[in-house]
Amino acid sequence: xxxxxxxxxxxxxxxxxxxxxxxxxxxxxxxxxxxxxxxxxxxxxxxxxxxxxxxxxxxxxxxxxxxxxxxxxxxxxxxxxxxxxxxxxxxxxxxxxxxxxxxxxxxxxxxxxxxxxxxxxxxxxxxxxxxxxxxxxxxxxxxxxxxxxxxxxxxxxxxxxxxxxxxxxxxxxxxxxxxxxxxxxxxxxxxxxxxxxxxxxxxxxxxxxxxxxxxxxxxxxxxxxxxxxxxxxxxxxxxxxxxxxxxxxxxxxxxxxxxxxxxxxxxxxxxxxxxxxxxxxxxxxxxxxxxxxxxxxxxxxxxxxxxxxxxxxxxxxxxxxxxxxxxxxxxxxxxxxxxxxxxxxxxxxxxxxxxxxxxxxxxxxxxxxxxxxxxxxxxxxxxxxxxxxxxxxxxxxxxxxxxxxxxxxxxxxxxxxxxxxxxxxxxxxxxxxxxxxxxxxxxxxxxxxxxxxxxxxxxxxxxxxxxxxxxxxxxxxxxxxxxxxxxxxxxxxxxxxxxxxxxxxxxxxxxxxxxxxxxxxxxxxxxxxxxxxxxxxxxxxxxxxxxxxxxxxxxxxxxxxxxxxxxxxxxxxxxxxxxx
Amino acid sequence: xxxxxxxxxxxxxxxxxxxxxxxxxxxxxxxxxxxxxxxxxxxxxxxxxxxxxxxxxxxxxxxxxxxx
Numbered sequence: 001x002x003x004x005x006x007x008x009x010x011x012x013x014x015x016x017x018x019x020x021x022x023x024x025x026x027x028x029x030x031x032x033x034x035x036x037x038x039x040x041x042x043x044x045x046x047x048x049x050x051x052x053x054x055x056x057x058x059x060x061x062x063x064x065x066x067x068x069x070x071x072x073x074x075x076x077x078x079x080x081x082x083x084x085x086x087x088x089x090x091x092x093x094x095x096x097x098x099x100x101x102x103x104x105x106x107x108x109x110x111x112x113x114x115x116x117x118x119x120x121x122x123x124x125x126x127x128x129x130x131x132x133x134x135x136x137x138x139x140x141x142x143x144x145x146x147x148x149x150x151x152x153x154x155x156x157x158x159x160x161x162x163x164x165x166x167x168x169x170x171x172x173x174x175x176x177x178x179x180x181x182x183x184x185x186x187x188x189x190x191x192x193x194x195x196x197x198x199x200x201x202x203x204x205x206x207x208x209x210x211x212x213x214x215x216x217x218x219x220x221x222x223x224x225x226x227x228x229x230x231x232x233x234x235x236x237x238x239x240x241x242x243x244x245x246x247x248x249x250x251x252x253x254x255x256x257x258x259x260x261x262x263x264x265x266x267x268x269x270x271x272x273x274x275x276x277x278x279x280x281x282x283x284x285x286x287x288x289x290x291x292x293x294x295x296x297x298x299x300x301x302x303x304x305x306x307x308x309x310x311x312x313x314x315x316x317x318x319x320x321x322x323x324x325x326x327x328x329x330x331x332x333x334x335x336x337x338x339x340x341x342x343x344x345x346x347x348x349x350x351x352x353x354x355x356x357x358x359x360x361x362x363x364x365x366x367x368x369x370x371x372x373x374x375x376x377x378x379x380x381x382x383x384x385x386x387x388x389x390x391x392x393x394x395x396x397x398x399x400x401x402x403x404x405x406x407x408x409x410x411x412x413x414x415x416x417x418x419x420x421x422x423x424x425x426x427x428x429x430x431x432x433x434x435x436x437x438x439x440x441x442x443x444x445x446x447x448x449x450x451x452x453x454x455x456x457x458x459x460x461x462x463x464x465x466x467x468x469x470x471x472x473x474x475x476x477x478x479x480x481x482x483x484x485x486x487x488x489x490x491x492x493x494x495x496x497x498x499x500x501x502x503x504x505x506x507x508x509x510x511x512x513x514x515x516x517x518x519x520x521x522x523x524x525x526x527x528x529x530x531x532x533x534x535x536x537x538x539x540x541x542x543x544x545x546x547x548x549x550x551x552x553x554x555x556x557x558x559x560x561x562x563x564x565x566x567x568x569x570x571x572x573x574x575x576x577x578x579x580x
Numbered sequence: 581x582x583x584x585x586x587x588x589x590x591x592x593x594x595x596x597x598x599x600x601x602x603x604x605x606x607x608x609x610x611x612x613x614x615x616x617x618x619x620x621x622x623x624x625x626x627x628x629x630x631x632x633x634x635x636x637x638x639x640x641x642x643x644x645x646x647x648x
Contacts, residue, residue, distance in 0.1 A: 012603050016596060023592050030583060052585055184585050191589060195631065199624050203615055327614055353611045355603040355621040359596060 006156045007349050013358025020192070020362045024173055024369075027184050031177030038401040041178035042381045043110060044285040048180070052187055053291075054298025057282040059186035061089075062193060063371025064364055065146055067310050072340035074314025075331070077253045078218060078238030079579055081314070082307040083260055086241070088269035090300050090572045094565040096274040097296035101283055101561075102550075103452050105292040106541045110284075112277035113386040119451045119542045121459030121533070127466065129386035131440045132277060133379055137412055138433055140375035141419025147368035148420065154345055154361075163420055166365070170372050171413045174380075175406055182370070182377040183282065189366040194302075196363030197309050197344075203351045204316035207325035215239050217319030222252075224322065238315065242580040254483075254503025263509025267516040271445035278378040289550060293561040300568050304575060317343045327351070372416065380408035431489040435477070442512045443469020443519030450523050455536065455543045461527030469519025476514040482507045586639045594632030600625025 009017075035041050048056075073081040109115040113132065117125035148162040173181045208214040218238035237244050237251055244251040245260065253260075273279060273296070283295035321330040321338060329350045331338040339346075348360040384404045393400070422429060447466055450457040478494035482504040485491055491507060501507040540546050557563045604622025612619050 012599055015599055019595060020592065023588055027588060184588075187585060188589055188592070191593070191631075195593070195628060199620055203618070203620070206616055326616060351615050353607070353615055353621060355600050355607075356615075356624060359600070 007154055007357070007361075009155065009358065009361075010354035012355040013361065016355075016358035017362050017365075020366065021169055023188070024185055024366075025169060027188075028173030028176035028181045031181050031184070034180070035176070035178050035402070037398050038384070038405060040180070041402050041405045042384065043281075044178070044180040044183060046285060047287060048183060048285040050286055050291040050294045050298055052183065053282055053286050053295045055190045055302075056183040056186040057279055057295050058299040058303055059190045059193075059367075059370060060279050060282055060374040062186075062190065062367055063143055063374070064150075064368040065143060065371065067193065067364075067367055068341060068344050070306075070310040071314035071317070071343040074311035075318040075338070075340045075343055076314075077251075078222075078315055078318075079241050079307075079311070080245075080251060080253050081311045082241050082575075082579065083264060084269075085303060085307050086572050086576050087261060087265040089273060089303055091265065091569065092269040092273035093296040093300040093303065094568055095270060096280070096283070097293050097300075098561050098565045099544075100274055100448070100452060101293040101296070102289060102547065103542055103544075104280060104284060105286070105289045106547065108541075110385050111382055112275060112280055113382060115542070116447075116451075116462070117386075117390075119534075119539070120457075120462045124447075124459060124463045124466065125386060126391075127463065128444075129382050129390075131437070133382050133387065135437045135440075136278065136375040136379040136382075137415045138419050138437070140372040140379070140412070141416040142423055143368055143371040143375070144416055145420035145423040147365065150345065150368075151365075154349070159424075163417065166369055166372070167413050167417055170369050170376065171410065174373055174376055174409050178405065179281070179285065179377045179381070182373045183285065185366075185373060186282075186370045189363075189370045190302075192359075192363045192366050194309065196359045197313070199356065200344075200347055200351060200360065201309060201312050201316070204313055204320070204329075204347060207327055207329060207351075208316055208319055209325070213325075214316060214319050217323045218315060221318055221322050238318075240580060241576060248502040248506055253505050254501070255506045255509060259506055259509045259513070263513045267442065267445060267512040268509070270449075271441055271512070271516075275444045275448050276441075277382060278374050281378055281381065290552070290555075290559075290561065294564065297561060297564045297568060304568070304572060313347055314340070314343050317347060372413075376409060376412045376416070379412040380405050383408040383412070428489065431487075435489060438508070438511070439470045439473040439477070439515070442473045442515035446516050446519040446523060450520065450527075451543070453544045454524075454527075455539055455545055456527055456532065457523060458527045458530045458532055459534075460530045461523045461525075464526050465519045465523030468522040469515045472518035473511050473515035476511045477507070480507055480510070584639055584642075586635045590632050590635030590639060592632070593628050594636065597625050597627070597629025597632055601629060 039045055070081060070084070104112070104115060107115055107118055109118055113125045113129035116128050144163055144167060147166060148159045151157045151162040152159045173185060177184070205211065205214060208217060219235040222233045222235055222237040224232060233250065233252060234244060242257070245255070245257040248254045248256045283292050286292035286295055317329070317331050318338070324330065327350070329347065331340065331343065331346065333339070345364065348357060348364070352360050384401055388404055388408070389401060443466055446469065447462050451462060477491050479492070479496065479498045480501060481492035481497055482490060482501045490504065501510065536546055552560045600621045604619050604625050607621065609617070609619070
């Protein structure tokens, strides 16, 4: 049984909840008439204004699991969690906007796997399409499972009913309005999350006695040697991002600066933001190439401020747990530690009165659902264009593919529901699948980087580079373990342990580094040893040196992606220094 | 062309704001003990109301521009 009492919703809470979800479905209904062809359904007819696409680009990665996970990390690791934003996401978003969007958008590819087909060959595309399609279904299923479990725990709602109703809502609005519907809902969810959680941060901070009170409490947390990481740290370890990164043992994350900058900042973040079709799709819908390049840049601005919305609550929660504030908020004990994962829902329940509580919970549910919807829209596109049209039914009419897209939406959601029930019964299978996806994804960025910037890269090079990068990730994971690993899913499954990492995070970062480097080197070697199959002419628009740049000289500087990107990077540097 | 997304956002948050303001005006202070004595329904309801109305204001302005 949970160690906390359930929430009872009042009339106002229900009203807010029902109002929101009727708007969500209503948007789908209103968009239905506008879905005339497959481009409308899968790519929003290339007619989404940049600000909407930008907020959707951001929201697609703002599922409830990310939000709750960031708060949990805020409690466990403190301010260092902001590296995921100020070193990880922001530079990667600037890079994809300034350097990579011209090839995605300019190549007229309709999906990331299709770009791989144009640039390399069929096998590379099919490998990517299948792994991506399976991954999206599983992520969406896990998101459904997590939501139904949370609603059951928090509100006492029936697990099955929660699961099927949320699936039905997501199905309704994507089936009717396609990607546009998903994007519009992601933007609504963005505002709902920001406006629903902002008062939480305010109240929590006030309860601590302001920033100074929070810092004082977190220094207390850092000095404790029990409960948290089983080790005491220098004061300030929970409120600084860089100061304690000289050695892995000096900070709660257990990572040193190089592993962090290279593993998270370069490989993992660039891999995710630059090659994951789920986010890239949201930039591809823009009206023209300049707008498409601005999409990730627009997203990067609020992204920089998100640590204050999603990480700060975790820091506040752990601070108040160690030294109580006026209202007596504390995280419940779970096992030998605290129930970090429940930080956000528990704070909502504690600080928000009925009314505002309805808003907060609606924000949480909305972000679970848009997490599912994002995956489902990416799945139906890749399924229809890269698998169905490519391998099963070529040369059908456009209305046939539009029909297939709708069917793929139904199929994707049914498979997600199946996954959700699998998660209930076989937790280990889920852990294993997530691990495999991590192995498949880690090397991808090397393939794209070489493909876009080195015209000599060949299809064979890319394909076997990817395979060996995946193998390297699996090998590294099999030969190393984090301290205190109790299952083979955490590593060391080959049986011979070569290295022990101080934390799981450190092991993940280094797995990514090994995998990326292997893919990078093997791709270069095989490319040099194999013959080019694509002429310069065929690679026009796909490779940097063979693509003519659009003249942007007539635009004022603040409308040019490069300058915007530089301004954003400068602000990120300032944030890093302020909270160093 | 798709419809203007600012319309549903504006309407939705205006409604949310209204609900919270009404609730804030009609509930007793006891409800706000956990929120440090602040009537957050009233205060934040007003903020949401302003946000919703500003969104609708933008729509109104761009519609008028388009008509001219």
